Amino acid sequence: MAIRKAMGKNMRNIQRGYTPDERARGVYGENVRLGIERSRLLTESYQATEGRPMVIRRARALEHILLNMTVFIEDGQLLAGNYAESPDHLVHFIEQNWRSVQRVIQPGAPGETLTDEAGRQEFDRLCEYWDGRSLREILTRSMTQEKARYFKYGGTILWSLLSEGFVPNYEKLFKIGLEGVIRQAEERLAEVEDLVPYDYFEQKDFLEAAIITLRAAIAFAGRFAARAREMAAVEPDPENRKRLEAIAEACDRVPAHPPRTLREAMQFFWLIHVITHQIEFIAIGIGARLDVLFNSYFLADREAGRTTEEEALALLEDLYINFEGCSQMYSPMISGVYGGGHLLQSLVIGGVDADGRDVTNEMSYLVLEAAKSVRTLQGSICLRYHDGTPRELMLKAIEVIRTGIGYPALFNDKSMIPRLLEWGCTLEQARDYVIFGCVYLHLPGLNAMHQGGGYLVLPKCLVWALRQGVDPKTGEQYGARTPDPAGFACIEDVMAAYLEQVRFFAKKRAQLDNLGKAIYRRWAPRPFSSALLDGCIERGRDGRDWSPPAVFDHAVIVGPTNVVDSMAAIRKHVFEDGRVTMPELITALEANWEGREDLRRLMKNGTPKYGNDEDGVDALAEEVHRRTEEAVETSLNPFGIPYKGDGSGVSATYGLAGDCEATPDGRRNGEPFADGTISPMPGADLKGPTAVLASAARVGTPYNQLLNQKFQPQMLDGDFRDLFYGYLKTWGDLEVNHIQFNVVDRETLIEAQAHPEDHTDLIVRVAGYSAYFVDLSKGLQDNIIERTEQDFG
Structure with a gap:
């Protein structure tokens, strides 16, 4: 099965990192447009729900977006789910901070090409409603003079209302589906009505809001099912028609009900991710343990003859391409720190289960092979290492690192798990840790x-x-x-x-x-995402x-x-x-x-x-x-x-x-x-x-901790490969918690800096994320060039 070629809004087309002395250079890709649809629908809902509890307003706003936003399925796409009006549009969260976007899209500003005059006028009209209501404005009004002094960047603290990160309890969701979560919320709501606790209104409002959003998410999936059937009805190519019918069947089933197949599990996962991280509110990271989540579905499908390894690989490749299309519009300063519009989306494989046994399985290898095949920036792999990690998995990881994409990054269970125990986790929790962002530790469902x-x-x-x-x-x-x-x-x-x-x-x-x-x-509760985390339904309270x-x-x-x-x-x-x-x-x-x-x-x-x-x-x-x-x-x-x-x-x-x-x-x-x-x-x-x-x-x-190392490419080839494997074993034995690699020689980097047009696909590892070298600022390029190039000489 061919890899989907239409990668839509890939990272090069989104937003480039820059520093204040480089504002003259192009910041946004020439094909990128500002997505206004979410802002329009959100504002419509807020205007219609004035005076209601904020958690209900947020729920109705998400519902209004999911039921009315544009849905589309790209050519060759296997897993449906978009977050903006087209593959070229960049999502923006107007309720957080509208001023920076309004400034950047004006004629002569770095983002003037993001929209046309009609778009600017519409965005201006939306901003009239949000003037004085945005979270950024509420923040500045709420600050004492002392806090405002340190909020203004002075070289020591850089803080703003940035992205959040969390990992839904996908294993639980796969067992009961969103309909199961709705039943739990309805049961808890009945208990609240019966008990009438002191925080009755807070619990009632949250649980009703959660139910509204969960039903809206199911309807959102149904819209993709309907769209796929519409497209299939007029599709002359039998293979494409079959692909669209498969999307329709999957979106009819999930995320309402537990997935039965690998395709359904991956479709479930993607729809939840795109709602929680791109539509409901701003968020970064992923953190899911893909091999743990998906392998049982793959094995069952293969045994029943429903899928092959090649078809499973195609689904993973499609998932990576979907990740690559995700971004958001940052302020110029944050863009410089993040190296562009990166969402720092990372995935986890390997490690141990709750009993301390190695989890490596067929899906572990397929995830690595898919990464090697599509070479995307996002969907960066974090490989959890321990003494029982198979040599074969490590050699496969070395094969992927050798491509130069900058991952998988390695995380050491021998230091990570004890650290989590010191922080108050149970042993079972610690053994299930995930990574999202660069090196940030987290627990699924937490x-x-x-x-x-x-x-x-x-x-x-x-x-x-x-x-x-x-x-x-x-x-x-x-x-x-x-x-x-x-x-x-x-x-x-x-x-x-x-x-x-x-x-x-x-x-x-x-x-x-x-x-x-x-x-x-107070102003940005998250009823949908909260419903997917452990403890919120039981408490009847938003995660915040x-x-x-x-x-x-x-x-x-x-x-x-x-x-x-x-x-x-x-x-x-x-x-x-x-x-x-x-x-x-x-x-x-x-x-x-x-x-x-x-x-x-x-x-x-x-x-x-x-x-x-x-x-x-x-x-x-x-x-x-x-x-x-x-x-x-x-x-x-x-x-x-x-x-x-x-x-x-x-x-x-x-x-x-x-x-x-x-x-x-x-x-x-x-x-x-x-x-x-x-x-x-x-x-x-x-x-x-x-x-x-x-x-x-x-x-x-x-x-x-974060440890970058840079190696000459030949150090991972031939006889040197075993030396590199031994080096990684030493890293593991010394209990260093993290390591990641740039595998590119200095001469190539210097040549790419001088002639970027000849090296548009050159990928480097910056920190906890990968980026196209030619899209980095010159100063950051210089920094990567100057990193010590290691060998085993």
Whole structure:
């Protein structure tokens, strides 16, 4: 069966990452259009439901969208389900923030080609309703002057009302279907009517809202069934007619009822995903364990003669192409951090089951083969590794990594599961963990409607520690008031001041995040998605109203390696060797090393660096990471649960470094940070890839770490393949929690930068996601080129 060629809105056609100094370049693909249909339907519903409880208004709005939006089936498509009016339209959530879109589509603005004059006029009319009502405006009105000060980006905290992420309990849904969930909601509603609890109205409103949206989702599937039959009735080609009839049959059945076949299971999965992540409200990630979810259906189909391996592969390929068409319209700054319009959609294979047994199956290999075949950016695979992972699966993973698409990324059960147990999960829960986004840990079915977010730039915290928290531009106290660095007598004094700044800014970030959660809770409940998570129906409450004890609200950590190398340089050259005093060093930093190139070279090249299996600096790295995490965990979410650090920094190590002054590791003002939380600085890892693993192992897993490595392509071929497999075994034995690879040589990257028109399909791994190299900003391209190219020499 041929792969669907019409990939519609692929990632290159969506939205490119850029930084403020690159605004003149094209940001949006020339074929992309702003999707106004969702905004129009949402606004119509809101206008008709004024005065109703917000959860009911949100439910009626989703219902109105699902019953009236354009539905279409693309040529060759096997799994139906769209989220915008055409494959070329980009979804926007007008209720969140309309102003940035209104600005960007004006004539002369970067997105002027996203719509025509009629579209601009319609969008302007819709914005008249949302003026003063959007979540962003509610946020700014709700802020104290102090919160507003830190909401405005100052180089240390980047926070906004961003995407959420959660993983529905697909295994439960596959057993009972949405009709089963409706029955559960109706039963709970009857209990509420009988008991009349103190929160009667809140429970009643939520349960009625959930039922409205669940029925609307079933009707949405029915619209695709009807559309497929209409198309089949006039389709002359027998194969195409058969394809459309199969879509109709599947959408008649699911998601209302439990799936019976692989096609039905995958159609069920896709419709739920597109509603929860692209239509109801803004969301990122996927996180589903595809081999666990789908293999039993594949085996039953094959045994009954309903499908072949080739047909199952075609369905997976089609699923990947659907993922590739998903995106949303970010603000220019967030686009720069995310590297474009990426939704960070990741899938999980491998690992263990609730009893600790390996789950590898036929579907594990098919998922990898489909990824190798279609080479999409989204649908990035996360492979869970443990001691019982078959060699054959790892070799298949190496085969896919060798293509250069940047995945699968590997996650280590030997460090991940113990970490989840420390965070309060049961062993059964921990063994079922998934990854979504870059490296973010999650549990299927876990209510994470209020998960945290936002970036905390650690090198900037160190800069504040060396300035006593005073902004040199204004003379005002911006950070914590820490001691005068001229009086520092040892590295512990520097560490203490740095950690005080981390605690200070972690709390500021948490205050913003908690305010955002409160706004989402009151003005953006999610009755449909909540109904698919464990505990919401039973409580009769939206997922935003409560929290399970094992929840992982997070602050994204940026730049810890630069803090480690800076601490090492200060310790050696200030306190051990006395080559420079703290005042002299601070003066050089404030001058961006101008006139002190000798000192910059000493701090950069005359100090042992993290990533070389050096006991002294690696021990310091362990201390910095551990104590940083302890500092972050002093900030609490609204339920009193500590925020956790997280390494899902996407391309923030480049995008946010532009606002960080020179640091004591020899880095100049604005130069990128190390590209992952446990990645060495480019060019600093001089002793080979195994030494990097040894250093990373010494750091451990105080939070979700991210390790990028770059290999020459030939290191995964021929006899080197076994060496690479042995390298991955070493990674597993050392219990490093994560690793991912760029497999492309430096010369190819340089050639692609010079002649992008000849390398439009070149894919690289940026952070926890892959991207087309030629669509990245030049600065981010340079950053990837400069990463150390490893080999086994």
